[in-house]
Amino acid sequence: MRTNLAVLGALGVLLIAGCRPRVATVETPPRAVHATDASVRACWVESRGKLGFTASAILVHHPEQGSVLIDAGNSSNFDAEVQAYQGKTKRWFKTFPGALKPKLPLDTLLLRVGFDPGGLRAVLPTHAHLDHIGGILDLPPTPVWVSEAEAELIERGRDTVTEEVIPAHAEALTGQLEPLEFSGGPYEIFEQHADLFGDGSVVVVPIPGHTPGSVGVFVRLPDGRRVFHVGDAINSRDQLQRLRGRTPAMRRTDVDQAAAHRNVGRLRALSDQDPSLLILPAHERAAWKDVFGTPATSCPSGPADS
Numbered sequence: 044m045r046t047n048l049a050v051l052g053a054l055g056v057l058l059i060a061g062c063r064p065r066v067a068t069v070e071t072p073p074r075a076v077h078a079t080d081a082s083v084r085a086c087w088v089e090s091r092g093k094l095g096f097t098a099s100a101i102l103v104h105h106p107e108q109g110s111v112l113i114d115a116g117n118s119s120n121f122d123a124e125v126q127a128y129q130g131k132t133k134r135w136f137k138t139f140p141g142a143l144k145p146k147l148p149l150d151t152l153l154l155r156v157g158f159d160p161g162g163l164r165a166v167l168p169t170h171a172h173l174d175h176i177g178g179i180l181d182l183p184p185t186p187v188w189v190s191e192a193e194a195e196l197i198e199r200g201r202d203t204v205t206e207e208v209i210p211a212h213a214e215a216l217t218g219q220l221e222p223l224e225f226s227g228g229p230y231e232i233f234e235q236h237a238d239l240f241g242d243g244s245v246v247v248v249p250i251p252g253h254t255p256g257s258v259g260v261f262v263r264l265p266d267g268r269r270v271f272h273v274g275d276a277i278n279s280r281d282q283l284q285r286l287r288g289r290t291p292a293m294r295r296t297d298v299d300q301a302a303a304h305r306n307v308g309r310l311r312a313l314s315d316q317d318p319s320l321l322i323l324p325a326h327e328r329a330a331w332k333d334v335f336g337t338p339a340t341s342c343p344s345g346p347a348d349s
């Protein structure tokens with residue numbers, strides 16, 4: 044624990060002082076906006092927060108089409124699952140994602156906020172890294188919606204020990220993966236999108252770079268605000284302000300560093316086009332606080348006033 048705290052502190056220093064290449068501003072295609080009034084209720088379900096970092100999920104309740112969980116945090120069996128690794132990789136896992144191990148398994152956490160995990164329609168991870176899909180192993184079998192490229196990445200992880208996907212996760216998710224179809228054409232600055240419920244309330248876009256099939260998720264809240272959960276496309280919002288690249292710690296895990304680097308510029312362009320859009324990096328706890336205030340203590344499905 045003490046080691047983890049020390050290393051998280053060091054990560055904080057890297058965030059500030061890490062040698063990061065400057066990001067070029069990008070020419071963006073015209074903005075394609077799909078007007079909609081549809082919205083969903085959304086709660087912050089935090090499996091672990093520490094020193095400004097968080098491992099969290101958004102529990103989304105659609106009034107007619109069920110409940111979906113965006114990201115799932117780490118597995119409660121984290122230590123056993125990383126036993127497949129040795130040396131540097133194992134130390135990396137234990138130090139960084141391992142610092143955000145859940146205090147409670149995800150099913151228990153959902154029950155605590157008044158939601159039966161058996162009632163989930165699907166889990167929608169932003170990508171397949173262990174600190175985003177591990178918590179799915181603590182849930183009853185639930186469909187997992189991922190891009191085609193991420194499904195292939197997970198399937199490869201069954202036969203080969205890769206850093207991208209933990210073998211235990213690849214094994215457990217077999218049969219649960221349901222690839223998303225990005226058939227919706229341009230959306231905002233993105234070339235294609237998947238409109239999850241067909242009403243624009245939750246829209247998924249591909250942001251490959253950190254992993255081959257990373258996605259971002261737009262969520263429209265009942266008060267009219269729009270959130271854009273960008274997974275690990277950036278560490279924190281200040282990277283957009285200062286147009287700095289990603290931290291060395293994050294770059295280490297990028298499958299395509301050049302694409303991941305370009306994504307910072309694309310997100311900055313998006314943010315400039317719509318300053319009211321709330322960009323939500325997966326691990327920046329301050330961003331989650333700005334959107335949701337505090338982690339949910341009550342998030343049952345059903346009408347908001349029930």
Ligand SMILES: [Zn+2]
Binds near residue numbers: 172174175325326
């Ligand atoms: Zn992550």
